[in-house]
Amino acid sequence: MMQNKAAWIRTAKGDLEIDEAPYNEPGPGEILIKNEAIAIQPLDASTRKLAYMPIPYPFILGSNVAGTIAAVGADVIDLKPGDRVVSSTPTYVAKEAKWGAWQKYVLSKAESTAKIGDANCDLAVALSFPLSTAVGALHVYGGMEKPGEGNSNAHENEKVLIWGAGGAVGGYAVQYAKSVGYTVIATVSPRGFAHLKEVGASHVLDYKSSEIESQLRKLGPFHYLMTASGDPTSQQVLGRLLQPNGGRFLSTRAGEVGLPSNVERVYNTFEFATQKPEFSEYAHWWYTTYLPRAIGGTVEPTPIEKRSGGLKAIQAAAEDVLNGKAKNKIVIDPQE
Numbered sequence: 084m085m086q087n088k089a090a091w092i093r094t095a096k097g098d099l100e101i102d103e104a105p106y107n108e109p110g111p112g113e114i115l116i117k118n119e120a121i122a123i124q125p126l127d128a129s130t131r132k133l134a135y136m137p138i139p140y141p142f143i144l145g146s147n148v149a150g151t152i153a154a155v156g157a158d159v160i161d162l163k164p165g166d167r168v169v170s171s172t173p174t175y176v177a178k179e180a181k182w183g184a185w186q187k188y189v190l191s192k193a194e195s196t197a198k199i200g201d202a203n204c205d206l207a208v209a210l211s212f213p214l215s216t217a218v219g220a221l222h223v224y225g226g227m228e229k230p231g232e233g234n235s236n237a238h239e240n241e242k243v244l245i246w247g248a249g250g251a252v253g254g255y256a257v258q259y260a261k262s263v264g265y266t267v268i269a270t271v272s273p274r275g276f277a278h279l280k281e282v283g284a285s286h287v288l289d290y291k292s293s294e295i296e297s298q299l300r301k302l303g304p305f306h307y308l309m310t311a312s313g314d315p316t317s318q319q320v321l322g323r324l325l326q327p328n329g330g331r332f333l334s335t336r337a338g339e340v341g342l343p344s345n346v347e348r349v350y351n352t353f354e355f356a357t358q359k360p361e362f363s364e365y366a367h368w369w370y371t372t373y374l375p376r377a378i379g380g381t382v383e384p385t386p387i388e389k390r391s392g393g394l395k396a397i398q399a400a401a402e403d404v405l406n407g408k409a410k411n412k413i414v415i416d417p418q419e
Contacts, residue, residue, distance in 0.1 A: 257269050273289055
């Protein structure tokens with residue numbers, strides 16, 4: 084039997100410990116992945132440092148992996164050992180350590196796995212989580228159509244506002260809305276202007292400008308509004324932009340921010356939509372069609388920073404993500 088190791092968190096807000104972990108044989112509908120790439124997500128970093136998600140301890144964090152299938156369980160038809168895949172595991176939904184991505188061999192569900200062919204594992208895992216967050220927010224919870232549905236010119240006069248589009252989630256939200264046919268307005272710091280225009284934003288504004296609210300109001304009204312940063316200031320601005328009639332906006336964070344009574348903030352762990360039975364049709368489309376095409380080149384990926392050190396490098400990387408010191412998506416190979 085192969086040996087497995089993991090970065091364990093033993094107590095809430097505790098330091099990670101590298102130790103042996105069970106080598107789990109896959110059951111029906113499951114696959115075992117030799118984990119060759121993990122991307123450090125803000126959700127993971129916040130759960131490690133701040134106990135953001137309720138989990139049992141000891142635990143193995145992380146829910147997105149890319150690598151090579153080592154074994155498949157019963158009833159798995161379309162995947163086989165040797166296939167190169169990217170997968171979203173039910174770590175935070177099932178709350179079981181066996182699904183955690185921060186280990187060398189990871190169990191996952193065949194239904195939440197996409198083949199990546201010859202694509203780079205680092206690219207696949209870095210793209211999948213934030214892209215799923217963006218698409219889950221806009222399509223599943225926001226109601227935006229899929230690319231290619233209906234008349235391609237139907238939305239050319241309708242506008243979408245993506246606040247905080249400098250990060251991966253915001254940048255992918257811009258690309259998705261543009262691919263559906265909307266005119267996209269984005270806010271970001273000036274260093275992100277050129278990239279967002281390249282990937283589809285028609286107007287890009289400095290979110291720190293003292294005139295930002297009046298500038299956005301002149302460009303509106305907006306058919307969809309989303310804050311990818313989710314900070315209180317952005318939520319308050321979007322709430323005011325919806326006045327006087329009110330409406331709803333999507334946010335990647337919750338928290339008490341004092342919104343007007345006629346404004347609805349739509350918040351959820353958007354990436355987990357693919358894990359929920361009520362969204363099974365969406366999940367099938369995501370893993371069999373949209374995500375493979377995105378990895379294949381239909382979506383412009385955000386930059387990656389590959390760090391050496393294997394499992395031992397995770398904690399420092401998570402600290403950098405949480406503290407805003409990571410300029411690019413950090414990827415680590417657990418096999419090192």
